[in-house]
Amino acid sequence: MGASFGRVPGQLQSTWLGVAAAAGLATVALGTMAWRHARPRRHQRLQQVGTVAQLWIYPIKSCKGVSVSEAECTAMGLRCGHLRDRFWLVINEEGNMVTARQEPRMVLISLTCEDDILTLSAAYTKDLLLPITPPATNPLLQCRVHGLEVQGRDCGEDAAQWVSSFLKTQSCRLVHFEPHMRPRNSQQMRAEFGPTDQVAYSDASPYLVLSEASLEDLNSRLERRVKATNFRPNIVISGCGAYAEDSWNELLIGDVELRRVMACTRCLLTTVDPDTGSTDKKEPLETLKSYRLCDPSEQALYGKLPLFGQYFALENPGMVKVGDPVYLLSQ
Template sequence: MLQLSSIYRFPLKSSKGESLSQVRLDPLGVEGDRRWMLVDEASGRFLTQRTHPHMSQLSALWNANGGLTLKADGFEALEVPVPQADSDLRGVTIWRDTLRVPDAGDEAAGWLSRFIDQRVRLVHVPLARARTTESGYGRDDDKVAFADGYPLLLIGQASLDDISDKVGRPLEMLRFRPNLVVSGSAAFAEDGWKRVRIGEVEFRVVKSCSRCILTTIDPHTGERDAQREPLNTLMSYRKQEGGTMFGQNLVNDSHGLLEVGMPVTVLE
């Protein structure tokens, strides 16, 4: 039987993830997921572990009011409230998208600039200012916060086990930063899914996820793998037109509650 075996949330793009036993979904996917982002102060361009691998050591926990609790070794914890949706707007760029979103203020920017060792700003995206997903996939009105392209990422546990066997050591699921992990399927079975239901929530599978150098960063230490694993191994047998694929991007069509252990049904 297929079941939901893990749930993860990443409140601040490219920071540590939270493992959850249950979570609600809203129009942008997992409630609180990737609603915050770091940008270069001068250019407004987004920052990730691709260029700043030590972001993997930054804890940004989501709270029930939508704010963040920032924590890192050697720093005092900082509570950051949600900024007002239409004040202190800052122009930012994430991939090909440009948008104006609320800035979280000087205290958060100073804290994070010291951690990153670069002048940065922390920004938040309210629902009304969310981006649309990539044209040609899904529906024209599908929305996404600060995730790379889509609201949710699903990976089968057997798929991780397969790449771990080929690399020759157990790999952490957090290297691949999924929201949902499904157990009970064959390796890469999710490649063929088009619609799934978890509990009472239905999802559309819209696009495979192309993987990058970020997968080579140890989520516990922030260090890059000297052999570029597991990316090199993935490239040896998962490279397709459009990239090296691992995991499936989803859009949720309703806003229910998810809980670890719920049954997963492949509808199409």
């Protein structure tokens, strides 16, 4: 090309250079647009800060978690096969969410999936088998999660009776979030989230990250130990210091990039024993209040609730596995 370039007349040469420059600018623009999903690693320093120790999906909000060895990170949370994080919800007759804050025994209900069948299980209760996808003839219900409207497909009378019979306190229904439904916008609950951060039935964030060291530090202060599942994290990290997750702004796990949004405030749900469904409504919450309150400058954001674990949002999707190294991204 160098030999022929010299024979191009001046006007054509200027035109050619203009086209080339425009093409170059277009390439830069496209590269900028793709930055969110394909950031060049060579321009970033990677510092390993830990290892993925546990992955948890909580199919029904407030019910038992499912430990998985690998999962897909989607914009709306972890997915493993047909199991998705907080894509099922228990509601009362008015359509309001029912959680373990009001019904502690909910933590004993599990939802698992094999082939095309969902199984609802709980201690001393006969399993209930359901189709993975509720029939399209089942009604769409308007539900409310923390005051925000969101749809759910009713899972049928058998599911409603099973859940209500187990809880024994009120009439409940089970609903499922479907792909065509409009998610809740996280920013409507917490202004710190981005305009595209969305969830189905989670409180606000698609990802909660907690370190084993933070949990161990808390347990060293308690008379009775608690588990990670008291705090319902999605990703538990080992090999770091206590509360190291508080300062991780951007994480890389395989191809997955996660952006820290804010700390997670803790409520009465942490006092529910995930193995028994009982609660004393005190610990570990009272101990956390003794040393994990926010800085006074952040009280407008967090109030007087203790902080434990960090909320993250997805920047780049992919698969994560137990044993994956966790890197801190820094420019």
